[in-house]
Amino acid sequence: MPIVLLAAHILAAMFWVGGMAFAYMILRPAAGALDAPARLTLWRDVFGRFLPWVGVSIVALLISGYALMFMVYGGFRAPLFVHVMQGTGILMMLIYLHLFFAPWGRLQRFVQAADWPNAGKQLAMIRKLVAINLVLGVVTVLVGSTGRYWGM
Numbered sequence: 001m002p003i004v005l006l007a008a009h010i011l012a013a014m015f016w017v018g019g020m021a022f023a024y025m026i027l028r029p030a031a032g033a034l035d036a037p038a039r040l041t042l043w044r045d046v047f048g049r050f051l052p053w054v055g056v057s058i059v060a061l062l063i064s065g066y067a068l069m070f071m072v073y074g075g076f077r078a079p080l081f082v083h084v085m086q087g088t089g090i091l092m093m094l095i096y097l098h099l100f101f102a103p104w105g106r107l108q109r110f111v112q113a114a115d116w117p118n119a120g121k122q123l124a125m126i127r128k129l130v131a132i133n134l135v136l137g138v139v140t141v142l143v144g145s146t147g148r149y150w151g152m
Contacts, residue, residue, distance in 0.1 A: 009064035017137035081147020
């Protein structure tokens with residue numbers, strides 16, 4: 001059973017962090033050449049598909065992470081790297097919730113109203129939050145994949 005939980009945990013993290021990396025490092029520069037209405041509509045559509053799947057990933061990460069923490073590491077007596085991964089992961093989830101319920105909601109409304117300047121401001125805020133979460137995600141993946149070797 002732990003191998004299934006670990007596989008789910010890894011796949012959910014890969015999807016979330018990989019999706020952010022793709023959006024930030026590939027799609028963002030490519031979309032920059034588009035005029036504001038096309039660019040902002042594209043981002044609304046991209047986030048409209050990506051963000052719900054991130055929500056699914058978060059649920060999978062929480063269930064698999066805490067199940068592994070208790071099944072493999074004895075609960076909150078887990079090694080330091082598990083707690084570091086837990087802390088950075090929770091911070092990422094809080095940033096996601098803010099992004100989802102604040103600037104993302106406003107971006108959708110402004111694009112619907114063709115208010116391109118305000119939609120652009122929301123996209124800029126989302127870009128900053130994704131950049132922060134991408135850095136945290138990379139740190140979390142590195143901690144999770146190297147932490148068991150910290151005591152060596």
